[in-house]
Amino acid sequence: xxxxxxxxxxxxxxxxxxxxxxxxxxxxxxxxxxxxxxxxxxxxxxxxxxxxxxxxxxxxxxxxxxxxxxxxxxxxxxxxxxxxxxxxxxxxxxxxxxxxxxxxxxxxxxxxxxxxxxxxxxxx
Amino acid sequence: xxxxxxxxxxxxxxxxxxxxxxxxxxxxxxxxxxxxxxxxxxxxxxxxxxxxxxxxxxxxxxxxxxxxxxxxxxxxxxxxxxxxxxxxxxxxxxxxxxxxxxxxxxxx
Numbered sequence: 001x002x003x004x005x006x007x008x009x010x011x012x013x014x015x016x017x018x019x020x021x022x023x024x025x026x027x028x029x030x031x032x033x034x035x036x037x038x039x040x041x042x043x044x045x046x047x048x049x050x051x052x053x054x055x056x057x058x059x060x061x062x063x064x065x066x067x068x069x070x071x072x073x074x075x076x077x078x079x080x081x082x083x084x085x086x087x088x089x090x091x092x093x094x095x096x097x098x099x100x101x102x103x104x105x106x107x108x109x110x111x112x113x114x115x116x117x118x119x120x121x122x123x124x
Numbered sequence: 125x126x127x128x129x130x131x132x133x134x135x136x137x138x139x140x141x142x143x144x145x146x147x148x149x150x151x152x153x154x155x156x157x158x159x160x161x162x163x164x165x166x167x168x169x170x171x172x173x174x175x176x177x178x179x180x181x182x183x184x185x186x187x188x189x190x191x192x193x194x195x196x197x198x199x200x201x202x203x204x205x206x207x208x209x210x211x212x213x214x215x216x217x218x219x220x221x222x223x224x225x226x227x228x229x230x231x232x
Contacts, residue, residue: 037168045160045168045211047221061219064125097167107174108156108215114167 002026002113006098009118012088018120020083022098030054033101034074034081035111038094046094050101050109051081088122095119126151126214130224136232143199145227147212152192156216159188159197162226163208172197173215199229207231 008020022034033056036048049062051072060072066085074081081098096118099111127150137143147157155175160168170179172188175195185200199206212224 044226045162045213045223047223050218064220104173106155108218109221110158110170110173110215112170112179114170116167 002100004098004100004113004115006096006115006118009096009120011121011123013124014088014090014122016088017084017086018088020085020096020098020118020120022081022083022115024079024081024100027100029074029079030076031102033103033109034072035099035101035109036072036083037097037099037111037114038092039097039117040091040094043094048083048096053102056103085120088120090122093120093122125220125222126153126217128212128214128222128224130210130212130227132227133225134228134230136230137202138232139202139204141202141232143202143206143229145197145210145212145229147190147195147197147224149193149195149214149216153214153216155191156214157188157190157195158213158215159186160211160213161206161208162211168211171210202229 003025005023033052035050051060051074069086071084098115100113101109101111129148131146157175159172162168176188187198189196209226209228211226
């Protein structure tokens with residue numbers, strides 16, 4: 001069974017950093033990209049970024065609004081991806097989800113399995 | 125970024141009803157359209173991709189249609205487990221996937 005599990009959320013002060021982990025199991029982690037999304041309380045979904053699988057270059061893309069404050073890395077040997085966010089603001093308060101993603105010809109990147117999410121609360 | 129607009133933002137329906145949700149892009153996205161279902165406190169569930177292809181395991185009462193800028197999610201006969209919020213997402217722009225604002229389907 002494909003599973004993804006996020007961890008690392010919690011209460012963080014404005015201006016500080018947080019590193020979230022996404023552990024995958026039940027599939028060959030190397031073969032897939034990992035995407036991160038977030039959802040502020042009572043709001044809709046927002047894409048944060050993606051790290052492509054090594055066969056597709058292992059490169060990253062980030063939402064323009066977050067570029068410069070966010071980075072994603074992937075450790076295939078451990079089956080874990082990480083989302084690092086710096087200079088946190090109160091508006092970064094959200095549930096952060098990771099997902100298994102893959103490129104599908106003529107349809108772009110698809111995120112077919114998601115973790116349960118981890119809540120990051122930015123507050124003093 | 126490509127803007128996605130869903131309508132309505134909410135609707136009330138009864139079990140057995142046919143439900144239709146619309147999603148519009150502000151530019152053509154061909155068929156690069158995904159639908160998710162989200163229940164309170166849960167992660168989104170991947171339902172449909174390429175505008176009309178049902179993900180494995182998704183009940184056949186769900187269907188999607190559309191191409192270009194206008195898309196529709198239809199639930200042919202609403203079941204109790206279908207009460208949820210539905211989101212569309214464009215996968216046309218790899219560098220900036222964007223979502224519609226969501227449609228909440230609740231019990232009439």
